[in-house]
Amino acid sequence: MKPGELIRETRQAKGMTLAELGKRTGYSAAQVSRYERGISPMTDIDVLRRFADALELPPQAVGLAPPARRPEVRHGQRIGATGAFPRLPAPRLGGSGGEDGEDPVRRRKLLAGLAATAASAAGTPLLGNGAAxxxxxxxxxxxxxxxxxxxxxxxxxxxxPSAEKLPADFAHALADFDACRYASLAVRLPRLIRAGHALTAADDDSAQYSLLxxxxxxxxxxxxKLDEQQLGWMAADRARQLAEAAQDPLVVAESARQLAVLARKAGWRSEALSIALxxxxxxxxxxxxxxxxxLRGLxxxxxxxTLARGGDRDGMRExxxxxxxxxxxxxxxxxxxxYGGFSPLTVGLHRISAENHAGDPLAALAAARSISLKALPSVERRSRALGDIAVTYDxxxxxxxxxxTLLAAERLAPQETHARPATKSLISGLLVSGPTSMELRGLAARSGVLA
Structure with a gap:
């Protein structure tokens, strides 16, 4: 019998409601229900022990050995034994060779010129004869x-920079992200990371930790977005540690959401569900x-x-x-x-991609027709919607x-359309799967996709 089934049977035998068990374990009734039905996997030792204690079950009943010693406590959190954690995907960084037959020397020259253009876009002075x-x-x-x-x-x-200036710089970087201005963001965001570390090293201030x-x-x-899981995992984990140091529960929760996204992309669906829920x-x-x-809604x-990616359509919709x-x-x-926004409208946007991955593109198309692109909170969200709709049509x-739809996305957010790997992959698939048009070939050329 699975742990969730045992917990449900024991709870019912004791005449205990979901809310009552939730109060004893520290979870909501909805989360207890998810554990019982197997929507949230019960793989975490601390979770299993909480339910065993609350229901007066022996540890062995839920697959645990009797505790040999009291659990270690660090920063107020109980630390238990863990199994081997899955390895991260192989790194994609640092390769010096070209891709698709591209000349590596030309590639370096293009990057150098692009760096100058990016700095110019962000208002950063550089030595030289102007931007390429x-x-x-x-x-x-x-x-x-x-x-x-x-x-x-x-x-x-x-x-x-001064500590007073950094929040304004962050606001500019956030605006660049929302507007899909990758060139400007390529200057502002790394500069913010360097400056944030320098300031936190000089001043042990919780506000600086939170901003970093x-x-x-x-x-x-x-x-x-750029499908860089290793660096993404490092960035999300640093965000979590800094947020915990600043005692900022919202940023801690958003860090968990990003870690869950990365776990899902790595194929660790059980871990992703556990982290998020x-x-x-x-x-x-x-x-x-x-x-x-x-944030709970996000x-x-x-x-x-995550359930959609696993093909669990009913669980996804629930x-x-x-x-x-x-x-x-x-x-x-x-x-x-x-954080991208949370509203009934953004939930509708989420349903497009979720229904696609759960295997129902017609439901995804219906979800797309129910939202207003103009009402979405940023260019970035509208660009994502168009990308998801393009996948649905494909x-x-x-x-x-x-x-x-891809051409509409390009008009709205050209830098995102041309640079994002998921969009490039879709364009590449279109090139090889059927007849091509002049518009598609032009989009492929502008995105660096070779036919």
């Missing part, structure tokens, strides 16, 4: 290279008012997408409905814009509509 024309297909590579160097402390020491954590979260979101039910988040409730939504209910309870407005075999 940006090759937007390489913007993602430039961003990854610069973020890697900043995170590893490589390159020249930064000029340390937010900077790392923004870097994580960018690295997830455990964070959603954390008491600190439930005490954080409306922003905390919105975490539940992330778990829903959690998506739970996220939608949270959004409605919050009044329908958009909260947490700096899965339905509607090539012309797919290309038309």
């Amino acid at each position: 024309q940006a090759d937007e297909a390489l913007l993602g590579e430039l961003l990854v290279t610069r973020l890697r160097d900043a995170m590893l402390g490589l390159g020249p020491a930064p000029m340390i 954590a937010e900077t790392y979260l923004l870097a994580t979101r960018m690295l997830v 455990s964070a959603a039910d954390h008491p600190d988040l439930r005490r954080a008012g409306r922003p905390g409730a919105a 975490l539940v939504q992330s778990a829903s997408y 959690l998506a409905d739970e996220a939608a209910a949270i959004a409605e309870e919050l009044g329908g407005g958009t909260l947490l814009r700096h 899965r339905l075999g509607r090539r012309a509509d797919c290309v038309r």
Whole structure:
């Protein structure tokens, strides 16, 4: 018998409600229900021990050995034994060879010119004879290279700005992300990471820790877009550690959401579900008012997408409905814009991709028709919506509509369309799967995709 089934039978035999068991274990009734039905995997030792203690079950009944010693406590958290953690995917950084037959010398020259263009876009003075024309297909590579160097402390020491100036610089970087201005972000975001580390080293201030954590979260979101899992994992974990040092429950929860996204992309679906749903039910988040409730909705939504990737359509829809209910309870407005936004509209956006991955593109198309692109909170969200709609058309075999939607995404956010690996992959698939048009070939050339 699975642990969840045993817990449900024991709870019912004792005449205990979901809410009562939740109170004893520290979880909500909804989370207890998810554990019982197997939606949330019960693989964490601490979770199993909580339920065994609450239901007066012997540890062996839920697959645990009797505790040999008291668990170690670090920073107020119980630390138990863990199994071997899956390895990260092989690194994609640092290769010096060309791709698709491209000349590596030409590639380095393009990156050098692009760096000058990026600095000019962000208002950073550089020595030289002006900015070269940006090759937007390489913007993602430039961003990854610069973020890697900043995170590893490589390159020249930064000029340390005043602590008062840094929040405004972060606001500019966030605006660049929301507007899909990759060239400008390639300068601002690495510079913020370097400056943030310099300031936290000089001044042990919780506000500085929190701002650097937010900077790392923004870097994580960018690295997830660019399919750079190793650097993304490092950035998200640094954000979590900094947020815990600052005792900022919202940033801790958002760090967990990003870690869950990365775990899902690495194929660790059970870990992704556990990370997201455990964070959603954390008491600190439930005490954080409306922003905390919105973040809980984002975490539940992330778990829903993980179930979709595993083909669990019913589980995905159940959690998506739970996220939608949270959004409605919050009044329908958009909260947490700096994390992409949470509202009934963004939940609808999430359903497009989730239904696609759960294997129902017709439901994805219906979800797409229910949202207004203009009402989405940023260019980045609208670009994502168009990308998800293009995938839907591709899965339905509607090539012309797919290309038309990709061209609309390019007009809206050219740098994102040209640099994002997922979009390049879709364009490449279109090139080899059927007849091509002049519009598709042009888009492929601008995105650096070779036919």
